[in-house]
Structure formats: structure tokens, C-alpha cells
Amino acid sequence: MGTYEDIFRASVSDRERFWLDAADALEWHKAPSKALDDSRPPFYRWFPDGELNVSYNALDRHADGGRGDQPALIHDSPVTGTKTTYTYSRLRDEVATFAGALRDMGVGTGDRVVIYMPMVPEAAVAMLACARLGAVHSVVFGGFAAKELAVRIDDASPVVVVSASCGIEGSRVIEYKPLLDKAIELAAHKPAKSVVLQRPQAKATLGEGDVDWAEACAAAEPAAPVPVKSTDPLYVLYTSGTTGKPKGVVRDGGGYATALAWSMTNVYDVGPGQTLFTASDVGWVVGHSYIVYAPLLVGATSVLYEGKPVGTPDAGQFWRVASEYGVRSMFTAPTAFRALKKEDPNGDHAREYDLSSLKYLFLAGERLDPETYRWASELLQIPVIDHWWQTETGWPIVANPAGIELLPVKPGSPTKPLPGWDIQVLDGDGKPVPTGTNGAIVAKLPMPPGSLPTLWNDDERFVSSYMSAFDGFYLTGDGGYLDEDGYLYVMGRTDDVINVAGHRLSTGGMEEVLAGHPDVAECAVIGVADQLKGQVPRGFVVLKSGVDAGADGYEEGLRAELVQMVRDQVGAVASLKEVSVVAALPKTRSGKILRKTMRNIAEGTDEPVPGTIDDASVLDALRPVLRNE
Ligand code: COA
Numbered sequence: 001m002g003t004y005e006d007i008f009r010a011s012v013s014d015r016e017r018f019w020l021d022a023a024d025a026l027e028w029h030k031a032p033s034k035a036l037d038d039s040r041p042p043f044y045r046w047f048p049d050g051e052l053n054v055s056y057n058a059l060d061r062h063a064d065g066g067r068g069d070q071p072a073l074i075h076d077s078p079v080t081g082t083k084t085t086y087t088y089s090r091l092r093d094e095v096a097t098f099a100g101a102l103r104d105m106g107v108g109t110g111d112r113v114v115i116y117m118p119m120v121p122e123a124a125v126a127m128l129a130c131a132r133l134g135a136v137h138s139v140v141f142g143g144f145a146a147k148e149l150a151v152r153i154d155d156a157s158p159v160v161v162v163s164a165s166c167g168i169e170g171s172r173v174i175e176y177k178p179l180l181d182k183a184i185e186l187a188a189h190k191p192a193k194s195v196v197l198q199r200p201q202a203k204a205t206l207g208e209g210d211v212d213w214a215e216a217c218a219a220a221e222p223a224a225p226v227p228v229k230s231t232d233p234l235y236v237l238y239t240s241g242t243t244g245k246p247k248g249v250v251r252d253g254g255g256y257a258t259a260l261a262w263s264m265t266n267v268y269d270v271g272p273g274q275t276l277f278t279a280s281d282v283g284w285v286v287g288h289s290y291i292v293y294a295p296l297l298v299g300a301t302s303v304l305y306e307g308k309p310v311g312t313p314d315a316g317q318f319w320r321v322a323s324e325y326g327v328r329s330m331f332t333a334p335t336a337f338r339a340l341k342k343e344d345p346n347g348d349h350a351r352e353y354d355l356s357s358l359k360y361l362f363l364a365g366e367r368l369d370p371e372t373y374r375w376a377s378e379l380l381q382i383p384v385i386d387h388w389w390q391t392e393t394g395w396p397i398v399a400n401p402a403g404i405e406l407l408p409v410k411p412g413s414p415t416k417p418l419p420g421w422d423i424q425v426l427d428g429d430g431k432p433v434p435t436g437t438n439g440a441i442v443a444k445l446p447m448p449p450g451s452l453p454t455l456w457n458d459d460e461r462f463v464s465s466y467m468s469a470f471d472g473f474y475l476t477g478d479g480g481y482l483d484e485d486g487y488l489y490v491m492g493r494t495d496d497v498i499n500v501a502g503h504r505l506s507t508g509g510m511e512e513v514l515a516g517h518p519d520v521a522e523c524a525v526i527g528v529a530d531q532l533k534g535q536v537p538r539g540f541v542v543l544k545s546g547v548d549a550g551a552d553g554y555e556e557g558l559r560a561e562l563v564q565m566v567r568d569q570v571g572a573v574a575s576l577k578e579v580s581v582v583a584a585l586p587k588t589r590s591g592k593i594l595r596k597t598m599r600n601i602a603e604g605t606d607e608p609v610p611g612t613i614d615d616a617s618v619l620d621a622l623r624p625v626l627r628n629e
């Protein structure tokens with residue numbers, strides 16, 4: 001082994017050796033002779049001549065290598081009152097059968113499959129079945145509305161969509177099939193088939209082109225893993241950018257699997273036979289990486305939890321799960337802990353369970369506020385590890401590498417860059433800022449394996465979004481600073497992306513919806529601080545002249561309509577609850593809306609108003625609205 005410093009240094013001094021050694025953790029159909037292909041910057045490729053199958057590495061190798069009877073995946077669902085354990089043998093068999101079913105529907109290597117499912121084990125089965133065939137999955141988070149699903153269907157042009165009859169949100173049953181039907185109606189691309197998993201809580205009516213999951217599996221022969229190139233896409237995961245059109249982050253197979261396996265050992269400190277509980281959703285990158293792929297790649301056990309930290313049935317479920325399955329590392333978003341703290345401030349529920357197996361709590365997805373860090377640390381008396389990464393990177397950029405050694409914690413910082421990451425902070429001219437000074441957080445190219453090689457069908461947007469601001473660097477979209485010990489502090493996004501309860505959303509996308517109302521002339525959506533969710537969106541609209549805003553109940557009705565429009569077109573997960581009708585929006589002289597200034601005022605931070613403001617009286621009139629006075 002070695003210390004963090006030794007290992008980091010090794011990754012810099014001999015990058016080729018470092019990542020080829022890391023790739024040895026996998027079983028390759030054809031072992032790579034070379035780690036990095038840097039012949040076409042900024043399009044870097046990892047293990048260019050390697051061939052493997054990620055599903056084989058996640059399943060068969062363990063099922064046939066002595067772990068056949070070990071739990072691979074445990075579905076724990078307090079909202080349905082069920083618990084199901086899949087051993088490595090069972091999971092491999094179910095994945096092989098579903099892969100056979102997909103193949104029967106015409107899915108082959110390189111074809112896309114969209115997966116729109118709640119937190120059921122079949123979501124993981126579907127992902128791994130695609131990987132088995134060398135097909136490319138694209139999982140869409142179940143909280144997104146039909147329109148968002150339609151946009152993703154059009155971009156990914158899948159042969160098949162896989163869904164379920166319903167999801168369960170607390171005590172509510174949410175029917176998925178009407179949303180799926182609506183999305184297919186809205187999309188220009190029509191998938192050949194839709195597979196529907198029938199759940200007992202709500203059965204869906206199947207129509208032409210629909211296939212029942214159980215019937216498809218009953219008729220299928222198991223499919224063998226298909227070796228593919230390391231650089232072939234394993235999946236496309238859409239994430240929010242600054243406009244309504246999401247970015248299709250592409251993930252290759254070999255680089256990603258290598259990075260994930262490395263991170264399980266060196267960051268999460270979870271190995272074969274040990275248990276990782278990641279409370280997220282398979283629709284987000286955290287779910288892709290640390291519910292599905294990473295734990296299985298190293299022969300560990302993963303818990304797929306269907307439910308919230310609080311509510312049905314109580315705020316003790318995380319602790320019950322940790323205790324029942326002997327969880328070693330747990331991973332969730334800080335917002336989940338804020339929800340727990342609100343519901344159970346003294347942590348009484350945690351004390352009802354034996355948590356002696358739990359060694360670490362990992363938190364990511366949004367900034368970990370020092371108060372939540374303190375509460376969780378005092379309650380659990382184990383290391384609470386903040387770490388920073390993004391959909392684009394696929395695995396942590398900056399973390400406390402628990403599997404190597406625990407570095408001293410500085411609350412508010414996710415600690416130090418992991419091997420492969422050269423993290424710098426630049427000013428607007430691309431010059432490094434002095435220690436302790438805020439700037440744009442960037443990663444020097446090339447980034448390590450696992451990070452995005454491009455955007456789906458859009459090399460141009462890949463370059464313009466990430467690679468153009470500073471030559472030779474990847475723009476993370478986050479701002480922050482490095483301290484004198486090399487610790488990074490991530491202060492928030494510098495673009496129009498917000499983070500609501502750990503869910504990444506685009507304010508630009510919400511603005512497009514509000515602007516679609518016939519009475520709205522212009523609008524702005526900003527993210528404002530929220531005690532529970534970290535941030536929530538707030539909308540501001542200016543009405544078209546001639547609209548009779550004074551009419552009885554008009555404003556109230558309009559606000560409700562706008563909130564509903566965002567719910568219907570983006571999804572409930574947007575959590576836009578507040579829209580204000582205002583006379584005008586503050587702008588610069590060149591007409592740019594001063595969203596950051598609005599946000600500062602709403603949050604009570606008195607930053608100076610920019611000198612380029614067009615008409616300061618507009619801001620004066622808006623101030624009481626922003627401050628809810
Ligand atoms: N399908 C359908 N609807 C969904 C959904 C899904 N998969 N996920 C969320 N929604 C709905 C919720 O029911 C809620 O609807 P409502 O406005 O009618 O109540 C809305 O979207 C907002 O959801 P959310 O932001 O999750 O708020 P919440 O109040 O239901 O729960 C938390 C808040 C903090 C408890 C919850 O977000 C949480 O546990 N988050 C942490 C874990 C996590 O998922 N992190 C993600 C990345 S690591």
C-alpha cells in the first residue's frame with residue numbers, strides 16, 4: 001500500500017503504470033497493453049486496445065468464482081413491506097435471462113435501451129442485461145415528467161424502453177405507464193417495444209408494442225456476455241445543463257469499471273463480502289456507480305433501498321438497514337441527514353439498533369454544511385466523509401481516501417484530490433488564483449479513467465460546455481478555493497444549475513416552461529437556500545402588457561398554473577413551489593438578468609450591486625419580494 005501522498009505521487013509520476021495496475025482488478029477478454037490514448041485531445045480514451053464485458057465482471061466472475069451463494073443485491077423496501085435477496089448466482093441468471101429477452105426484441109451491441117423505473121431490483125437487472133449484450137442503457141430518473149422522458153428518448157433513440165407499472169412515494173402509488181405512454185406520444189422517435197414490470201400495487205394496461213416483463217423472461221433463453229471494446233459506451237446518463245436540453249454524459253466500460261473498482265478499495269474501503277448501502281436512486285450517477293456497478297465489480301453486497309429516510313414507516317429505516325445487513329459503509333446526500341435531524345433531532349431511532357458494523361458515512365451530491373456534518377459525526381461516532389464529484393466524472397474527484405488512510409478532516413472541505421485529478425482554481429483570465437481565493441474549479445486534462453469521453457452524439461457541445469473556457473482544462477461548473485494544505489472547498493455552481501435535495505436541476509429548463517405561459521413576457525428562476533433541501537427554485541414572472549393582473553383571483557390562479565406547469569413538464573422533483581409576479585426584472589445594460597444578485601438578496605447576503613445595472617430602481621422594488629417582506 002502506502003500513504004495517500006505516495007499513491008497520489010505514483011499516479012502522477014507513472015500514469016500508464018498506475019492505471020494499468022488498477023485495470024488488473026478486472027478480468028479482461030483482451031488485456032489492455034496501453035492505458036491512455038491521448039492522440040486526439042480533448043477526446044481522451046482509456047485502455048484503447050482492451051476488451052471486456054462489464055456485466056461478466058460484475059456477476060459471472062463472482063458467481064462462478066466462489067461467491068455464487070453470497071448476497072449480491074438486497075432489495076429492501078419498507079414502502080411495500082418486502083425484502084428480497086439476490087445471490088450472485090441468482091442475479092447473474094436473472095440478468096442473463098432478461099438479456100435474452102432484450103435480444104429477442106432486437107436489442108444488439110451498441111443499441112440503446114431507455115430504463116424508466118422506480119427503485120426495484122429489476123432496474124439493476126435491466127442495466128446489467130444491457131451491459132451483457134454490449135447495449136447502451138440510459139436510465140431516466142422516475143421523478144421526471146413525461147416531457148423530460150420524451151426529450152431523452154429522442155436523443156438516445158432506443159430500440160426498447162423498460163419501465164414498471166408504478167413507483168411508490170411514501171404512501172402514494174405513482175403510475176408510471178401513463179407517463180411512459182405520454183412520453184412516447186410526445187417523442188418523435190418511437191421505440192419498437194416497451195417492457196413493463198407489473199407491480200402488485202397498480203397493474204398497467206398493456207397495449208400494442210407493450211411486453212410484460214415476466215412473460216418476456218419466461219420465453220427467453222439466457223444470453224452470454226458479449227466482449228466489447230473498453231472504449232465502447234456502457235451507458236448514457238442525461239444530466240442538467242444550463243438550458244432545457246439535458247446533456248447525455250457518455251460512459252465507457254473499461255475506464256469506468258477500473259476507476260470504480262479502485263474507488264471501492266481506496267475510498268469507500270469496501271471489499272469482497274462486505275456491504276455498501278447507498279441511499280440514492282438508480283436514476284442518478286450515485287446510483288449507477290455505487291448502488292449497481294462498483295459494489296458488484298468488487299464482489300461486495302449492495303443494498304437497493306426503496307423509500308425515504310423519513311416518513312413510511314419512520315425515521316429509523318436507515319439504521320435498521322445498516323444493522324440488519326451488517327453495512328460497512330453508507331453513502332447518501334447531506335439532505336437525507338437534514339431530514340433525519342429534523343424528524344429525530346436526538347437520534348433516538350439510531351440508538352434502537354446495533355450499528356457496530358458501520359465504519360463510515362459518505363456524503364456527496366451537494367455541499368455538506370458544517371452543522372449537518374457535526375450532527376452526523378456526534379450521532380454515529382464514526383468518520384463522516386464529505387466527497388465531491390459529478391455525473392460527468394462518474395466517481396469521486398476529491399475525497400478523504402478512507403481505504404488508504406484517513407486524512408485530518410476540515411469541516412466544509414471534501415479533503416484532497418484523488419489520483420488522476422489535477423485540480424486547480426483559476427480566475428476569469430485562466431490564471432491560478434492565490435491560495436484561499438475563490439475562482440473556477442477546473443481539472444487539468446487528461447482526466448482519469450471513468451470521466452466522460454464526450455456527450456452522446458454531440459462532440460461539439462462537449463467541447464463548448466467543458467473544454468473551451470480554459471484551454472487544456474475541464475470546467476467543472478463549480479466555484480471554490482484551495483487552502484494552504486491543498487484542501488479544496490467547493491462553494492457552489494457558477495452556472496444556472498441548482499441542487500435540490502441532492503437532485504441536479506436546470507433553472508434554465510424551468511424558465512423555458514414558465515416562458516411558455518401565454519401571459520408571461522419574461523421570467524427568471526433562481527435557486528435559494530433551503531434548510532432541508534439545500535436549495536429550492538423560486539420563480540419570478542413579468543406579465544405581458546394588456547394582461548389584466550388586477551382581476552379577482554388572477555394572480556393566485558396564475559401562480560398555481562405556473563407551479564403545475566413545471567410539475568407536469570419537468571416533474572415533481574423540481575420542487576418549484578413559489579412564483580412571484582413582479583413589475584420588472586433587474587438587468588445589466590446589455591440586457592442580462594442579474595440572477596446572482598437576486599439570489600444574494602433573497603439569501604440576505606449583501607453583495608454590492610454590479611456597476612453595469614441598467615436601472616437600480618427595479619432592484620429596489622424587487623428587494624422586499626425577494627426577502628419575503
Ligand atoms: N418518482 C416520482 N416522484 C418522485 C420521485 C420518483 N422517483 N422522487 C421524488 N419524487 C417526488 C416526491 O414525491 C415529491 O413530490 P411532492 O412534491 O408531491 O411531495 C417531489 O418529487 C420532490 O421530491 P424530493 O425532493 O425528494 O422531496 P421529498 O420531500 O419527497 O424528500 C428528502 C426529501 C430529503 C427526504 C429526499 O429527497 C431524500 O431522501 N434525498 C436524499 C437521497 C437522494 O436521493 N439523493 C440523490 C443523489 S445522491
Ligand code: AMP
Nearest residue numbers: 364365366367387388389390391490504
Ligand atoms: P451531480 O452531477 O448530480 O452528481 O451533481 C454534481 C454537482 O453537485 C456538483 O457539480 C456540485 O455542484 C454538487 N456537489 C456534489 N458533491 C458535492 C460536495 N461534496 N460538496 C459540494 N458540492 C457538491
